[in-house]
Amino acid sequence: MEEKYYEISSDNIEKFINNLVEQNNEVIAPKDKDSDTFYDKITNFKDADLNILLPKLSFKEYLLPKTETLFEYSISGSSINILDSLENAGAARIINNGSGGSDNSGKKGGKKIIFGSRPCDAGAGPIMEKVFNWDYKDEFFNEKFKNLYIISIACVQPDNYCFCTEAQLSPESSYGSDILLKKGGSGYYAKVTTEKGLELINSSSENSSLFKEISKEAFPADKDWKAAFDIKKTQGFLDKNFTSNYFQEKFLSCIGCGICTYTCPTCHCFDIQDEGTNEKGRRIRNWDSCQFGIFTLHTSGHNPRVTQGDRYRQRLMHKFKIYNEKFNKYLCVGCGRCSRNCPEDIDLKEITSELSLMENSGEV
């Protein structure tokens, strides 16, 4: 689709979001909770906290729920009944992060709209989509991805843990956003890159009247964001130094808690489990993490990743080497959550930058 550009005032953005809520859509935005901010359902524009940099967790669970039922079974006498859970995958069983519990109120027929996400979080969607479609088409993921609309707001001031520019996005990138808003003018400028974005704007005549179309030239140009280090060099180091002692020494401080992977917008590993009895039960998939020792434990008792150094190296390899070799992109959007949330202060930006410098100097 040819990109379209608009201008919209602050008052009109508020009206637009409130209209989307009233049009039976589920609108999810950064919201204050427990003196932090999490993505959560809003019922009014004013519930959204747009002043913070990033919510503590990403909105990954709206694409890959913490627990997702794949099918349910029940057995009675000689009859076995299997219920495919796919039909509900798009709308129902959204678990609200933070405020709790299975929330089946996701209104039927409505869309799910993330409002006020950042370009890093928005970028995670298409990055995950590649994994969920490269051989087997994961319909559960695809159903959700199709029904999720992303309205993000460009960042003005990234913090010291952010490295989206290095990760080949930028604080103003529109990759993965249906509508990207940039502050300026009477409120915001909007860049619409997808049909889904247009669909939101044209969802009612009132909504489309809130946006004033402008030329591409009138849309503010991106700042010249400079990368602090070259991520290709990081990959270069990883290509050659699988056995480097760097990993074993650096990650002595890793306690294997998995927070980096659970709060990561692009980490997508899951574990399939069956729960139930002889009469009824279900097959589910749960979030899982390569940082857990049991993740690679073989039935024989052998574990190919023995130390936490092995496990963190795997995280680096997957994000900055393996994924890139397959999809020519990095499995990291540089949001910095893993660093901010790490209880042991392991900083991914520091590590990736350190590795790129080591590659430069030929140090191992």
Add this chain to the structure above:
Amino acid sequence: MEKMNDKLQNTAKELLESKEVNLIIGFAKGSNPLRMRSVFITDPKDAYKISFNAHCVQDLAVFLKKPEVKKFGKIGIVVKGCDEKAVNTLIQEYQLSRDNIKIIGVECRGAIKQNLADRGEDSVKQSTVYDKCLACEVHTPLLYDYLVESDEPAFEITGDVKPYAKIEELDAMSVEDRNMFWQKEFEKCIKCYACRQACPLCYCTRCIVEKNTPQWIETNIEETGNAQWNMIRAYHLSGRCIGCGECERACPVNIPLMLVNEKMARDVFEKFGYKSGLDINAKPVFGTFDANDFNEFIK
């Protein structure tokens, strides 16, 4: 008097030079000026990296359970008073030999809450430290081989201080309301198990949640699985938790786990007159039987 960081560094250096230990676990500067992180030192020349301040929130005793760390054999560790109780418990539970550990105890004046420090807080005050610091009885660690005194004055406590005041509030609730409170909290759980990993006393090589014949704890990250996990975690730590608060600090969804831990600790003290982590020779409260124990719960 020798400055705190000088003394820390000199002690570490001497221990490594004399080969009394092969590894020192201490604190060093972190990713920003208000964050500290662990540092693992094997070369005496690197001892200068070690320092201590009110941002040393981590309980370094957590590393003593790591196989990668254990293999160093004799280890020196920098611990605050609260964290030192974890070392005591590990010795008491035969997870660590007293002969293999050199305890470098630091006199701690309170740790600033990390979420506040991340927003720029840099002063130790009644309103900025963790609840455990308000009730701290171990500013000077109970057991140490070397003691490093603080350069800083103690912070002032004014008024009636009630650490973990929410516990009394919860105690006063009806069972239904209390259940509702915890249900709401546990619903937030994403089962990353950071509470377990951050705990110096959760050292099982295979956690109960990783056992599936039978599956004791449901794997789902929903109401039932979350409640089961949080309950079993609490029970496995009752009479053992030393209150370092690392589980709560690590929790990415802010579940107030210390309310659970502290409530268990209070109950154990009330019913059995036992406090954990104080004495390496004490018998663990749930590892012993005394005919005079509180028995009324058996019906």
